[in-house]
Amino acid sequence: MWIPSSLKKLIENLRKLPGIGERSAYRIAYFLIKYRDVLNDIVDSLEEVDENVTLCKICHGFAEGKDICPICEDERRDAGILCIVEKPEDVFIVESAGLHGWKYHVLGGLLSPVKGVTPDKLNIFDLRDRIKNENFKEIVIALNPNIEAEATANYLIDLLEDMNVVISKIAIGLPQGADIALLDPYTIKESIKGRRRVK
The missing domain is CATH 3.40.1360.10 (Dna Topoisomerase Vi A Subunit; Chain: A, domain 2)
Known part of the structure; x- marks a missing residue:
């Protein structure tokens, strides 16, 4: 079965998440392709978390900024x-x-x-x-x-x-x-x- 390589990569990455199996990964990937506004919101959130969320140097819990x-x-x-x-x-x-x-x-x-x-x-x-x-x-x-x-x-x-x-x-x-x-x-x-x- 042919799947666009970028979509296949997305499915493989989604399967790395806890509780996400192969079927769930496919469903999520297809949903995101269908609803691009949701996809873009998630991309923005991931970038924001990557840039701003760190670990507190005192308690080692989450810190922001x-x-x-x-x-x-x-x-x-x-x-x-x-x-x-x-x-x-x-x-x-x-x-x-x-x-x-x-x-x-x-x-x-x-x-x-x-x-x-x-x-x-x-x-x-x-x-x-x-x-x-x-x-x-x-x-x-x-x-x-x-x-x-x-x-x-x-x-x-x-x-x-x-x-x-x-x-x-x-x-x-x-x-x-x-x-x-x-x-x-x-x-x-x-x-x-x-x-x-x-x-």
């Missing part, structure tokens, strides 16, 4: 609590629960010796300095319930053992291997309110 994100700049936030998450998008998930008073630290992944992800490949080593400099009193570990997250949480607990901070983990009512992104805001809020102290 500068080195520090609005959350880290917000002096009204409770500087006493630092919430540790895996990915930048997890910050928005926790925020969606209406908990807008905390600060965050994004690890950028989870420890996995099998995949070659060691502590030096994550945003871990600046964590101790950040806790000292910003005088956090509680560290909330909000990671997905899976083996790699558990290993990462245990590593963090050991790393921060000698620091004068309370460490707690959120109580997620999800099966092993599930994703925090699947939770609704109410469940996230209850999971955080019901967090358990581990140190």
Whole structure:
């Protein structure tokens, strides 16, 4: 079956996106060809994101147009609590629960010796300095319930053992291997309110 090479390339690139299989990629590609205004809007948005969205040099979450994100700049936030998450998008998930008073630290992944992800490949080593400099009193570990997250949480607990901070983990009512992104805001809020102290 002949397909224009540029369209074929678009389909191949769409398949690289999470949750997009071959059929979905074809449907999206044909839709974009049919509705050029939508295609152009998406192209503009992608260029804008590429130019403006970076990672915050403090928390490693998303920033736009500068080195520090609005959350880290917000002096009204409770500087006493630092919430540790895996990915930048997890910050928005926790925020969606209406908990807008905390600060965050994004690890950028989870420890996995099998995949070659060691502590030096994550945003871990600046964590101790950040806790000292910003005088956090509680560290909330909000990671997905899976083996790699558990290993990462245990590593963090050991790393921060000698620091004068309370460490707690959120109580997620999800099966092993599930994703925090699947939770609704109410469940996230209850999971955080019901967090358990581990140190």
